[in-house]
Amino acid sequence: MSQKLSIIIPAYNEENTIKFILDKIKKVELIENVTKEIVIVDDCSSDNSLAVFNEYKVANSDLDIVILTHSTNKGKGAALHSGISKATGDILVVQDADLEYDPKEYNVLLNPILEGHADVVYGSRFMGGKPHRILFFWHSIGNKFLTFLSNMFTNLNLTDMETCYKMFRTEIIKSVHLQEKRFGFEPEVTAKIAKIKGIRIYEVGISYYGRTFEDGKKISWKDGFRAIYCIFKYAIK
Template sequence: MLLSVVVPVYNEEATIDEVLRRITETPGNKEVLVVDDGSGDGTAAKLQSWQDHPQIRIFRHPRNRGKGAALRTAFAEVRGDVVIIQDADLEYDPCEYSALLQPIVDGEADVVYGSRFVSEGPHRVLYFWHYVANRIITMLSDMFTDLNLTDVETCHKAFRGEVIEAIRDTLKEDRFGIEIELTAKVAKRGYRVFETGVRYYGRTYQQGKKIGFRDALRALWCIVRYRWRD
């Protein structure tokens, strides 16, 4: 089985080397598709040291377009039997891949979400209002998709390769609305969605956290939009 790990990156010079080291050290046959989404810090320079790694392919956007745009760039190039999304900020650890992959390998799931809210492991405690917003967005998304997810905004998601192949040309969202759009489209097509607990190492805004209030509003709009539009 070939695993495609998709890594959207924007201004992550402090963590990009470590996340790529952890990804490449996970067991199994894999390709790693890194999309530098117009970083303005030292990310591009750090990525140069990885460009000859046999498992890694690097793509670059000349300007920042958003996480959704970075994922679309990578999805167009993936070759794997399974595709995992891995953010570059280390809020999610590549050591969790086995938990995400198991329901797919067992033939039970087409899509697996790594939930921050069903894990029994330790996690950093941060931002009450982020938690409230996430729960509201997840509840509304579940109402419109008829799923019962606990964490629609999780950044650790795994898909069978054929799922990505089926939906990638329909994806439209450039920013964090991509999380809602992906969920709506896999639900609409009747794919089997599983959830498993993952550990979460949240960052503060001082440490580089990027999602904000405007992204929450966009998520609400996307919940409604993709209920009736593909």
């Protein structure tokens, strides 16, 4: 019996890009006959995102699409909590609604899990020879600093803790009690899975097509300080 991949998409005001990312997901042929479940969580978008999601679902009835909605804007982490709780796949991956990450690379992340080596796989923007858009120097320094700080407390040797592309065996991520509502999800989930006895965490190189703030990028320096707080908070819990 083939396994299923649940693709969790937290979305807030992404009407301009969501069709493109869903088309990319649709075109991906997963290895070993793995099937796809797409779980979109609309975090109370103020634009036309929800209508676009519903139109896409109707127009693509061959896809297994689940649409969840929040009545108030709660944040990326909260959207992920909702999506994870409803996922029915054997394996789960986080996918942003923008175009920074390429769904064609799901197979790169899937491989260590399907071969029985990994329980969790992170896609690193800072390893391997794949293309990366050149953007903000201080953002890259900030990401590397947060990864370094996280590694100090988790005793992992990750190169990209803040990456969007995190893939889990679903039973593992469902067993983790997650609290962070915004971008603190990344350090929190990393700290908590690192504490699971016998957990097998792998990292693979991925490409990165970063956005500018003009393109709609939402994370800010305030989220960086929150990430530092979360690293300390969940290290001692």
